[in-house]
Amino acid sequence: MADTILEMRGITKTFPGVKALQDVTLQVERGTVHAICGENGAGKSTLMKVLSGVYPAGSFDGQILLEGSPVEFRSINDSEAAGVVIIHQELALSPYLSIAENIYLGNEQSRGGLIDWNRTNLEAGKLLRRVGLKDNPITKIVDIGVGKQQLVEIAKALSKEVKLLILDEPTAALNDDDSAHLLGLISQLREEGITSIIISHKLNEIEAIADKVTIIRDGRTIETLDLKAGEVSEERIIKGMVGRDLESRYPDHEPHIGEELLRIEGWNVFHPIDRSRQVVFDANLVVRAGEIVGIAGLMGAGRTELAMSVFGHSYGSNISGHVYKRGREIKVNTVAQAVENGLAYATEDRKRYGLNLIDDIKRNISGSALGKLATWGVVNGNKETTVANEYRKSMNIKAPTVAAITGKLSGGNQQKVVLSKWMYSDPDVLILDEPTRGIDVGAKYEIYTIINRLADQGKGVIVISSELPELLGICDRIYTLSEGHITADVPRAEATPEHLMQYMTTYRETTEA
Amino acid sequence: MTSTLTPEQRGAAPVPTPPQGNPVGRALRYLRSQLSQTGLFLALIVIVLFFQITTGGVTLQPDNVSNLINQNSYILILAVGMVMVIIAGHIDLSVGSVVAFVGAVAGVMITRMGIPWPVAIVLCLVLGAVVGAWQGFWIAYFGIPAFIVTLAGMLLFRGLAQVVLGGTQISPFPDGFRAIGSGFLPAFGTTGYEPLTMILGALASIAIVITQLRQRSIRRKYDLEDEPLVWFLVKLVFTVGLVLLVTVLLASYNGTPIVLLILGALVVVYTLVMGRTVFGRHIYAIGGNLAAAQLSGVKTKRTTFLLFVNMGVIAALGGLVFTAQLNLASPVNGNGFELDAISAVFIGGAAVTGGIGTVPGAIIGGLIIGILNNGMSILNVGIDVQQVIKGLVLLAAVAFDIYNKRRSGGR
Structure with a gap:
């Protein structure tokens, strides 16, 4: 009886080595707003790319029915001709x-x-x-x-002449007023008969405008909830998003937590281009020696922005606040200053910001502390090789020699090179941004072991991750970040995925100082 | 993305296998993997042999070899500075004009103001540093692309050269000054092979053998060596042979050109700078991945600034040598030199995107251009056809390089 505009049946999409989508089904009724929810990397965007022809017909298994008849989109042009239009997270305007x-x-x-x-x-x-x-x-x-x-x-x-509008994280980059206006517009379009699919992390928005919500986890459809039929709480959606078992993929670790190493107080950051938009609000954060501290937050919450602004103001504008190391205030206005003061930041995008991919392992490892290898500006090449070989062994970097080009290594080994680089600079506090992104399970285990080892050496480690199980598996304490605000500081013993997800999706006025 | 790999798959990342098989097969495989560097060297030899045959042996006559070195010294000097700029991902279009400007100032200082020429040389090198600092400031601290800044510099310094000369030309220069462009080390003996040149050639050969052997033993010690012994020896014998050949040819003519000593010093110093110093390594890091270099704490602005100061000094040196050689300071000196230098660098295997290139590569690239110029002139090829051929050689060299990279990347 329901008028189904879109049906996706048994969609399976495989990338080399990874099943991104597995037998996903989705039914969208005409004239509704249909939300899709899931953790980062659950497969939401991939599903929408399948639907809009970014991944052409034939590159995935399964069937797409538009208004009852099967369609095969070979490109974005095909899907747009059929009235399916996708608006990506990164706007595509000239x-x-x-x-x-x-x-x-x-x-x-x-x-x-x-x-x-x-x-x-x-x-x-x-x-x-x-x-x-x-x-x-x-x-x-x-x-x-x-x-x-x-x-x-x-x-x-x-x-x-769109029939089905797909919006990928439409409000991620917007302030509250603009978000409200946009959501109002989506409701208005629904009145005009246009169906929308909206991908969002912001559960309050979904509750406000969506008719139905489909939850995707690990590339599979978990369930579709009808928001209009009855009470569906945010907790209910969260349970669907995170409900998975913690496997024993994390090495055991007994923390030995010591004195306070790093304290960040009243940290405010604005967007580098849109200078009126605040990205981080009055953040306070403490890391102690030997402690592994997690930062949890959904995409766009300001995790990387917070970390990079602390690391030598390498992100943002109008940065204000104080950074103390062992109780003494330090300046972190440039990366060189931050490094001198014992900070290190291993980026989430190691290919763009972490490595010189056309150079070899040893020169990448020595890259942030070349001064340690040099006398009068001349680098001691033998010592460099010795150092690099030590890291190759201790970090288990799989390459024939340290003269191998980093661009040809696997993701896990590249990450080990980045970590080696920062370990060689001998920092007191390491900020690791998505340290296991794009790495296979085995290498992840090794990275976790390395993180534990760093903590045991008395360093403070901050781990930023999109994967809650990972944070729960390795951190001693977890901060949650939501829309630029630190919303909670949760010790490991009290942390559950549901609990964290709640703090990650709601920003509460009361937490603001 | 959470995958569902079993723990057994832990550490299953592919390990590149070390080369195996018999020594000859290994040598060939290595040769193929190193085709771009080897190819350059082979190309130089093929071009020399080609002209040696077509000119009926004139190319490798002692007097011609001596001329070849003197006449092309400016390309080689400028290429040393240019390769560093290009490795950092920039470009310098102003060097030809800086050559004219510095030559003009040298002329005024020496002939009109009566400043002793050794003092004038030092002042001119300082002037080069100032020119470089001017351009480096706009590029590094103001953020204007080097292409624009040095394009402006190309006009600016050409104009200043005319202003300094006031519409005239300056000639002649004192003999002492001229020697840096076209002079020879004092000759001993009267006939046959000049002994000082022979001794220098022998010393250079010994130095090459010792450093090569030492480097190889260090690489072996750290387990970095993948160059097969056969190939190492072939290369060593060839290099030393070439040095000795040039030595004998020069010794049977006027002896050692002074500019060859200047060039030799530049090559040795800047090879070390690029390979062994923090400054050089930061240049490679900036060209390879600027953002990563910044996030590693490299002072990218200061390094870029100093890079252009250095380029200014080298361009000034090129200007002094060229003016001395020509025995003339003229506002049209150095016209188009920037293009020769840039061509030499790219023929020498540097990447347009930065991060890749070597000083010896740029020198070989410069020699290829020099020998093309020289050989085609001997063959009486018209200047028009010469340009066509040089253009095609540049295109072919870079196309070969890109083809090579694509092939090795595809595996």
């Missing part, structure tokens, strides 16, 4: 073109081979009013804020 030009990019309103600017701007103006924007269509994209840009994306979708 900054120096006008709003109208962006709306009709690839779909130019032309007559006799020449663009009809009057019609372009007129029609764009109508679309803008539909999404509640009063801006002139000839305004350039750079001159409007992120919130309005998101609305332009929707206007662009409307210009294509």
Whole structure:
């Protein structure tokens, strides 16, 4: 009886070595807002890429039925022609073109081979009013804020006569006002008969506007809950998102926690380009010697932003707050200062920010502490090789020699090179951002062992991770971060996934000082 | 992404296997993996042999070899600075104009102001540093792309050269100054092979053998050696043979060109700078991955600034040598030299994207250009056709390099 606009049946998508999606089913009714929930990496975005033809038909198994008939999208153009439009997390607008030009990019309103600017701007103006924007269509994209840009994306979708609108984390980059406006618009479009699929981490938003929610975990559909039929609490959704057993994938570790090493007080960070948008709010954080401290937060919560701003102001603008090491205030205005003061930061994106991929293992390892190997500016190559060989052995880096190029190593071994680099700089506090991302299970175990070893040497370790089981498995204490606010400081003994997820999805006014 | 691997799969990451098999097979495999460096060296030899045959033996006549070194010294000097700039991911289009500017200032100082030429040389090198600091400031601290800053510098310093010369040319220069461009070390003996040159050549050969053997033994000690012994010996014999050949040829003519000593010193010093010093290593790190270098605490701005100061000094040195050789300071000196230097660097295997390149590679690239110039002139090839051929050689060298990388990356 229900009018089903979209049905996805038995979708299975495999990447080399990983099953990203396994037998996923999804049914969306016409004229509803359907939310998709899941942890980072659960497979939500992959599913939407399958649906929109980013992964072409044939590169996955399963069937897609649109309005009852099977469809095979070979590209984004195919899916858009059928009325399925996806708006990605990273907006795809050309900054120096006008709003109208962006709306009709690839779909130019032309007559006799020449663009009809009057019609372009007129029609764009109508679309803008539909999404509640009063801006002139000839305004350039750079001159409007992120919130309005998101609305332009929707206007662009409307210009294509969209039936099914997919929004991937639409409010992740927006402030509260813009978010509220966007959600209002999605409800309004529902009144006009447009179906939306919305991927979001923000459970309060889902509760507010979605009719149904499908929960995906580890690449499988777990359940679909009807939000309109009865009371579905956030706790209920969280349980579905995290409900999995903790396997014994973590080495045992007895912590020996000592004096306070690092204290961050009243830390505020603003976005580097959109300088009015605050990314981290008044954060306070303490790490003690021998302690492994986790930072849990969903995508966009400000985890990396917090870490990188502390590490030599390498992210953000208008940074304020204090950093103390062993009770003495230190300056961390440049990376060099941060390193001198005994901080280290191993990035979440080791290929872009962590390694010189065209250089070899030994030179990458010595990269942050070359001064230790040099006298009068001349590097002692023999000593460098000796040091690199020691790390190759102790970290179990699998490569024929330390002269191997890092770009050719596996992800796990690359990560070990990054860790070696920072261990050689002999820091007191290491910040490890997603230390096991893209690494197979075996190498993960080794990384956890290394983290434990660092703590046993009396160093403070901060681990940022999207995987709650990982944090619960290795950390002594976990901070939760939600929308730039530290919402809780939970000792390991009291932490459960449900408990943490709750703090990660709700920002409470009361925690603000 | 949580995968469901069993614990048995722990540590199952692929381990690249060390080379195996018989020594000849290993040598060939190694040769293939090192094709870009080896190919460059082989290309140089093939080009020399080609011209040796087509010119009827003129190319390797003693006087021609001596000329070859003198006439191409400026490309080689500039290429040493340029390769460093390009490794860092930048470019310098201004070096040709800096050559003219420094030459003009040297001319005014020496002939019009009567400053003793050794003092003038020092002042001109300082001037080069100032020029480099000017460009380095805009590039490193202001964040303007090097392409723009040095394009502006190309116009700026060419114009300043004209201003300094006031629309005239300056000539002649004192003999002492001219010697740095076209002079020879004092000759001993009257006939046959000049002994000082022979001694220098022998010393250079011994130095090469000792350092190569020492490096190999160190690499073996640290288990880094993958170069087969056969290939190592072939390369060593070839290099020493080449040095001795040039020595004999020079010794049977006028002896050792002074500019060869300058070049030799530059090559040795800057090979060490790029390979062994913190400064050089930071240049590679910046070119290889700027963001990673920054996040490793490398002072990227200061390094970039100093890099351009260094380039300015080297360009000034090139200007002094060229002016001395020509015995003329003219506003059109050094026209297009930047393109020769850049070509030499890319023929020498540097990557446009930065992070890859070597000083010896740039020198071989410069020699290839020099020998092409020289050989084609002897063959009376017109200047128009010469340009066509040089363009094609540059394109072919870089295409070969990219093809090679793609092939090895695909495996």
